[in-house]
Amino acid sequence: DTGVSQNPRHKITKRGQNVTFRCDPISEHNRLYWYRQTLGQGPEFLTYFQNEAQLEKSRLLSDRFSAERPKGSFSTLEIQRTEQGDSAMYLCASSLEGAGQPYEQYFGPGTRLTVT
Amino acid sequence: TQLLEQSPQFLSIQEGENLTVYCNSSSVFSSLQWYRQEPGEGPVLLVTVVTGGEVKKLKRLTFQFGDARKDSSLHITAAQPGDTGLYLCAGARGGGSNYKLTFGKGTLLTVNP
Numbered sequence: 550d551t552g553v554s555q556n557p558r559h560k561i562t563k564r565g566q567n568v569t570f571r572c573d574p575i576s577e578h579n580r581l582y583w584y585r586q587t588l589g590q591g592p593e594f595l596t597y598f599q600n601e602a603q604l605e606k607s608r609l610l611s612d613r614f615s616a617e618r619p620k621g622s623f624s625t626l627e628i629q630r631t632e633q634g635d636s637a638m639y640l641c642a643s644s645l646e647g648a649g650q651p652y653e654q655y656f657g658p659g660t661r662l663t664v665t
Numbered sequence: 666t667q668l669l670e671q672s673p674q675f676l677s678i679q680e681g682e683n684l685t686v687y688c689n690s691s692s693v694f695s696s697l698q699w700y701r702q703e704p705g706e707g708p709v710l711l712v713t714v715v716t717g718g719e720v721k722k723l724k725r726l727t728f729q730f731g732d733a734r735k736d737s738s739l740h741i742t743a744a745q746p747g748d749t750g751l752y753l754c755a756g757a758r759g760g761g762s763n764y765k766l767t768f769g770k771g772t773l774l775t776v777n778p
Contacts, residue, residue: 553707580764591669591753591768592708605765640707644764652757652764653698656707 551575553657555641561663562631569627570660574643581624582654583616584640585609592640598624599646631664638662668692669756669769677775681743686752686772689736694756697737698766699728702751744776 554573562568574581579600584592595614596606600621610616613631618624628635638661642654670689678684688697696715700708712721714730714737721728725748727740737754751773755766 555707582764582766584766589770591755591770592766593768594765597764642707646764652696653710653713654766655710656700659705659707661705 553641553643553655555639555657555660557660558658559661559663561665564633564664565630567627567629568631568662569625570639570641570662572624572626572641572657574623574641575645575655576622578643578645578655579621580644580646580652581618582642582644583624583626584642584656586638586640586659587636595626628662631662633664636662636664668767669754671752671754671769671772673772674770675773675775677777678744680745680776680778682776683740683742684744684774685738685740686774687736687738688754688769690756691735692756692758693734694758695734696757697730697734698755698757699737699739700753700755702753702771708753741774744774746776746778749774749776 556571582597583595586592595610596616598618601618613629616626638659640659642656644654672687698713699711702708712728717732717734719730725742729738751771753771755768
């Protein structure tokens, strides 16, 4: 399978704990995005990387959130001191930038986080 | 703030019926993508439209991008239970922010056998 993969698929944690999610993009894609989706809403942009550089962070990404893409391949999203409001589906997507590309983004299956 | 409004929010129809869902905005997008999402899964890309007035067909699905590139529609002919899912539209702006997708809330379609 050469699509975007995310691990774990589900995570249940207690409030105040730290959690880390991993995303492996499509291998030749140089752009990687993180989105968050809550019930009844469409995905909302969190941050994106071009290769290893993090180029933008949404206002939704508080100081408790940090994302890395150390070698321009896989990415991790860490949430420190989780709160119940962090409960959501965290989606990763990747795309290939190129002249004339419509910037199509391909999504992984998501990580469902539940904070109790 | 959601810049893309999708309607209807919910749609329940019988197998074999036709349907149209809409995606509207006051903003211009350089491209617009339609996704289908099933419960507990990530969105799956169906189509990308980039030219005003463009029409794309994917089997029983017809996608249209408005002339002004502010709105789009998805028409499904002879709906089947396998079409059930959440249909999301997402727009990308031009220039430096072209990478970031803005999503609507989606249309939840149920096709009953």
